Amino acid sequence: xxxxxxxxxxxxxxxxxxxxxxxxxxxxxxxxxxxxxxxxxxxxxxxxxxxxxxxxxxxxxxxxxxxxxxxxxxxxxxxxxxxxxxxxxxxxxxxxxxxxxxxxxxxxxxxxxxxxxxxxxxxxxxxxxxxxxxxxxxxxxxxxxxxxxxxxxxxxxxxxxxxxxxxxxxxxxxxxxxxxxxxxxxxxxxxxxxxxxxxxxxxxxxxxxxxxxxxxxxxxxxxxxxxxxxxxxxxxxxxxxxxxxxxxxxxxxxxxxxxxxxxxxxxxxxxxxxxxxxxxxxxxxxxxxxxxxxxxxxxxxxxxxxxxxxxxxxxxxxxxxxxxxxxxxxxxxxxxxxxxxxxxxxxxxxxxxxxxxxxxxxxxxxxxxxxxxxxxxxxxxxxxxxxxxxxxxxxxxxxxxxxxxxxxxxxxxxxxxxxxxxxxxxxxxxxxx
Amino acid sequence: xxxxxxxxxxxxxxxxxxxxxxxxxxxxxxxxxxxxxxxxxxxxxxxxxxxxxxxxxxxxxxxxxxxxxxxxxxxxxxxxxxxxxxxxxxxxxxxxxxxxxxxxxxxxxxxxxxxxxxxxxxxxxxxxxxxxxxxxxxxxxxxxxxxxxxxxxxxxxxxxxxxxxxxxxxxxxxxxxxxxxxxxxxxxxxxxxxxxxxxxxxxxxxxxxxxxxxxxxxxxxxxxxxxxxxxxxxxxxxxxxxxxxxxxxxxxxxxxxxxxxxxxxxxxxxxxxxxxxxxxxxxxxxxxxxxxxxxxxxxxxxxxxxxxxxxxxxxxxxxxxxxxxxxxxxxxxxxxxxxxxxxxxxxxxxxxxxxxxxxxxxxxxxxxxxxxxxxxxxxxxxxxxxxxxxxxxxxxxxxxxxxxxxxxxxxxxxxxxxxxxxxxxxxxxxxxxxxxxxxxxxxxxxxxxxxxxxxxxxxxxxxxxxxxxxxxxxxxxxxxxxxxxxxxxxxxxxxxxxxxxxxxxxxxxxxxxxxxxxxxxxxxxxxxxxxxxxxxxxxxxxxxxxxxxxxxxx
Numbered sequence: 006x007x008x009x010x011x012x013x014x015x016x017x018x019x020x021x022x023x024x025x026x027x028x029x030x031x032x033x034x035x036x037x038x039x040x041x042x043x044x045x046x047x048x049x050x051x052x053x054x055x056x057x058x059x060x061x062x063x064x065x066x067x068x069x070x071x072x073x074x075x076x077x078x079x080x081x082x083x084x085x086x087x088x089x090x091x092x093x094x095x096x097x098x099x100x101x102x103x104x105x106x107x108x109x110x111x112x113x114x115x116x117x118x119x120x121x122x123x124x125x126x127x128x129x130x131x132x133x134x135x136x137x138x139x140x141x142x143x144x145x146x147x148x149x150x151x152x153x154x155x156x157x158x159x160x161x162x163x164x165x166x167x168x169x170x171x172x173x174x175x176x177x178x179x180x181x182x183x184x185x186x187x188x189x190x191x192x193x194x195x196x197x198x199x200x201x202x203x204x205x206x207x208x209x210x211x212x213x214x215x216x217x218x219x220x221x222x223x224x225x226x227x228x229x230x231x232x233x234x235x236x237x238x239x240x241x242x243x244x245x246x247x248x249x250x251x252x253x254x255x256x257x258x259x260x261x262x263x264x265x266x267x268x269x270x271x272x273x274x275x276x277x278x279x280x281x282x283x284x285x286x287x288x289x290x291x292x293x294x295x296x297x298x299x300x301x302x303x304x305x306x307x308x309x310x311x312x313x314x315x316x317x318x319x320x321x322x323x324x325x326x327x328x329x330x331x332x333x334x335x336x337x338x339x340x341x342x343x344x345x346x347x348x349x350x351x352x353x354x355x356x357x358x359x360x361x362x363x364x365x366x367x368x369x370x371x372x373x374x375x376x377x378x379x380x381x382x383x384x385x386x387x388x389x390x391x392x393x394x395x396x397x398x399x400x401x402x403x404x405x406x407x408x409x410x411x412x413x414x415x416x417x418x419x420x421x422x423x424x425x426x427x428x429x430x431x432x433x434x435x436x437x438x
Numbered sequence: 439x440x441x442x443x444x445x446x447x448x449x450x451x452x453x454x455x456x457x458x459x460x461x462x463x464x465x466x467x468x469x470x471x472x473x474x475x476x477x478x479x480x481x482x483x484x485x486x487x488x489x490x491x492x493x494x495x496x497x498x499x500x501x502x503x504x505x506x507x508x509x510x511x512x513x514x515x516x517x518x519x520x521x522x523x524x525x526x527x528x529x530x531x532x533x534x535x536x537x538x539x540x541x542x543x544x545x546x547x548x549x550x551x552x553x554x555x556x557x558x559x560x561x562x563x564x565x566x567x568x569x570x571x572x573x574x575x576x577x578x579x580x581x582x583x584x585x586x587x588x589x590x591x592x593x594x595x596x597x598x599x600x601x602x603x604x605x606x607x608x609x610x611x612x613x614x615x616x617x618x619x620x621x622x623x624x625x626x627x628x629x630x631x632x633x634x635x636x637x638x639x640x641x642x643x644x645x646x647x648x649x650x651x652x653x654x655x656x657x658x659x660x661x662x663x664x665x666x667x668x669x670x671x672x673x674x675x676x677x678x679x680x681x682x683x684x685x686x687x688x689x690x691x692x693x694x695x696x697x698x699x700x701x702x703x704x705x706x707x708x709x710x711x712x713x714x715x716x717x718x719x720x721x722x723x724x725x726x727x728x729x730x731x732x733x734x735x736x737x738x739x740x741x742x743x744x745x746x747x748x749x750x751x752x753x754x755x756x757x758x759x760x761x762x763x764x765x766x767x768x769x770x771x772x773x774x775x776x777x778x779x780x781x782x783x784x785x786x787x788x789x790x791x792x793x794x795x796x797x798x799x800x801x802x803x804x805x806x807x808x809x810x811x812x813x814x815x816x817x818x819x820x821x822x823x824x825x826x827x828x829x830x831x832x833x834x835x836x837x838x839x840x841x842x843x844x845x846x847x848x849x850x851x852x853x854x855x856x857x858x859x860x861x862x863x864x865x866x867x868x869x870x871x872x873x874x875x876x877x878x879x880x881x882x883x884x885x886x887x888x889x890x891x892x893x894x895x896x897x898x899x900x901x902x903x904x905x906x907x908x909x910x911x912x913x914x915x916x917x918x919x920x921x922x923x924x925x926x927x928x929x930x931x932x933x934x935x936x937x938x939x940x941x942x943x944x945x946x947x948x949x950x951x952x953x954x955x956x957x958x959x960x961x962x963x964x965x966x967x968x969x970x971x972x973x974x975x976x977x978x979x980x981x982x983x984x985x986x987x988x989x990x991x992x
Contacts, residue, residue: 142914149546399551
């Protein structure tokens with residue numbers, strides 16, 4: 006630009022020309038962000054141009070011809086922001102999740118994480134642990150020559166215990182955050198001809214359930230990705246479960262069992278007519294059916310009774326009453342895929358279950374969202390256990406436990422501080438020459 | 439003026455080498471390694487270079503001060519003890535000399551695990567000094583000269599290596615030039631040193647000794663960046679004026695652990711060790727400090743510690759995180775009783791050294807302050823406490839070998855690099871001495887990594903991070919603390935140094951190898967003994983042996 010740089014952080018409409026030939030490439034908006042107040046902390050210029058492929062290509066070519074410029078690698082801007090300390094690792098991940106979010110709930114969770122909530126939680130823990138370590142180091146390095154107050158070790162114990170409790174409860178969140186991020190595995194299972202495929206189709210056709218083509222993930226042929234009420238769902242239809250000698254069918258049954266192992270939620274589908282025939286062996290039938298489907302807890306299951314259109318009102322009522330007496334049954338939904346009756350209610354129940362499984366991403370402690378977080382947190386707890394184990398016998402080894410715990414936490418956010426510990430020691434304790 | 443080169447020994451054996459010079463300044467002296475400064479860094483450096491086989495010259499302003507302990511008459515402690523052990527593992531001097539002249543030995547942190555044991559000894563000031571001077575005298579190829587060094591001689595660099603210049607020697611105060619292929623500066627607190635008493639200040643590196651000014655200028659001219667640091671020392675008190683009656687008594691260890699790997703025991707009889715006493719400050723001390731603050735220049739800046747809410751007096755000056763003086767202690771942490779250790783200065787000394795009472799206020803105020811400390815109510819000051827301000831060189835200008843990046847063959851070691859403590863100085867000195875020797879033989883340098891020793895941690899911290907306050911070693915600085923124990927310094931360093939440097943004596947390596955083989959014998963023996971947990975439990979009922987199959991934690 007001949008007049009020099011535009012004023013910082015002000016959108017300016019300008020011609021964009023090739024620096025070598027002077028040829029006009031486009032007219033667009035320019036934004037100039039001098040560092041350090043920019044995304045990456047460095048000086049940053051943004052060209053907002055018309056989005057056609059030829060325009061973009063021409064401008065990238067022109068930029069590429071300038072000395073000192075090269076195309077950014079995938080994620081490089083975010084990497085620079087991280088290296089400049091603008092984002093920590095959890096915020097980087099949150100940003101990635103935000104870009105890939107497909108459902109409302111995913112968006113909310115990602116946004117919260119990108120805003121730093123999760124990072125802030127881990128930072129707070131890091132601070133507590135750093136203080137504990139500083140106290141312990143002060144005790145090791147100075148307690149015999151300087152006057153370190155009594156009770157320093159008790160404080161360390163308190164810090165450690167507090168941390169263990171908080172990390173523990175954070176980990177025992179039933180994988181809410183991870184599930185929300187990657188999708189809830191819902192499996193429809195039941196005997197042959199109970200109507201599983203019909204149910205799947207019925208769900209997919211409802212406006213409340215948005216079928217989305219998610220690019221880039223490998224999926225079984227029978228799995229459908231859906232957005233139900235803002236929650237991401239991976240819905241699987243399965244082969245009917247029955248004893249068979251047919252090899253292909255056997256494979257189908259095997260795959261079904263595998264899916265059921267991994268299911269977050271099982272939709273156990275039964276033909277209601279078969280129930281009627283069971284009469285006084287009803288409960289036994291139901292429970293053995295559920296057991297067969299590997300349903301361990303009633304919370305992970307919705308029992309769906311299909312084909313109610315084939316029963317008289319009185320027969321339905323009788324069944325209703327019989328089931329109501331059973332306390333240990335999961336939520337029951339009565340519907341007919343053929344007529345559509347009861348499907349809305351089923352979806353409502355399904356959404357309620359999803360909400361329990363995923364939690365409300367905006368309430369309470371932010372959820373951990375990646376296996377990576379979980380793994381580091383487990384290591385952190387393990388290391389804190391080492392501290393407990395060694396603290397009476399060998400202080401240096403106990404301190405190694407705390408150092409290791411701090412390093413694990415640091416790996417989540419990408420920050421591990423060493424001089425911080427010394428700063429804390431000198432702030433809290435009077436150390437002489 | 440005749441250049442004199444003589445060796446000052448305990449029995450004053452003098453040896454003159456006279457050379458008539460007419461109209462020339464060049465003395466014709468040529469050495470491999472020249473060491474400037476005879477303190478803890480200088481003596482280790484000079485001895486190490488000489489051990490390797492270098493013709494070495496140690497230049498000091500006052501021969502009688504070689505081996506002087508400027509402040510606390512003690513060596514070691516937590517972290518520092520590690521350094522002494524490592525210097526000994528490299529065949530250094532201070533460990534052996536402490537064993538010879540120690541009067542009170544104690545291993546600190548006994549209950550905290552062997553990785554953090556702190557070997558410590560009070561030494562007899564006079565005995566240590568004479569022992570050091572004897573040692574220096576007796577070291578072959580090590581020559582000593584009393585002179586001040588005013589300038590460095592440099593020329594164009596060796597183009598095959600990095601650097602802007604190459605050192606060729608030094609110019610002494612009398613104009614004489616001494617040539618050397620390597621020069622090690624270990625001038626301690628003497629670079630433009632200034633002594634502070636209350637509001638007055640006097641040029642000096644230590645009480646009664648002139649500072650080094652010319653050298654400081656030369657270094658600036660060569661483009662080295664410097665900073666200024668300060669330290670201080672307590673008053674020395676006459677023992678007979680101290681009332682020890684009600685004070686806490688501390689005895690030395692019943693079985694003192696020697697510093698040196700070459701010694702099975704220390705020289706002093708354990709029962710003959712002198713006692714140390716502990717006392718505390720009282721609120722009166724705080725009052726005296728506050729009342730005299732206006733008359734105490736040296737401390738005004740460092741009273742504004744991290745807890746302060748008001749602006750620093752001179753905001754550009756870095757604040758020390760720790761408390762270098764009693765003044766800063768009571769000002770930063772008011773309302774507390776601070777420890778004061780009363781340490782004997784020697785077997786026949788009439789002086790007591792009050793550790794923890796570094797002070798720079800005017801003498802009358804010092805006397806008044808002591809009155810408020812139990813045991814020191816009638817204390818008689820033999821020498822007042824004072825502060826020292828001095829130039830140091832940013833150690834980031836050094837390679838990990840302690841050679842400067844700008845000037846080839848020029849090495850720096852000790853307090854000149856911004857450290858505090860005899861042990862830190864000695865550790866740098868021995869590494870600089872070894873590398874200066876290797877440099878003169880064009881052999882590959884010798885470095886110690888953070889994974890191999892506290893010396894490695896020290897040098898790496900200095901050369902990569904620089905300093906904002908006098909650097910002191912703590913065990914928490916070492917990431918690999920659990921393997922860098924005082925008891926395995928020889929196993930970590932001696933063998934490798936023997937092969938790579940030529941500065942380690944044969945006897946030492948033999949001892950280290952002997953220990954190594956006994957260790958591996960012991961370990962094989964232990965490994966060969968395999969019993970069921972049930973059986974172990976029977977044999978050792980008092981030990982908690984789990985009978986679960988799971989193994990013990992890492």
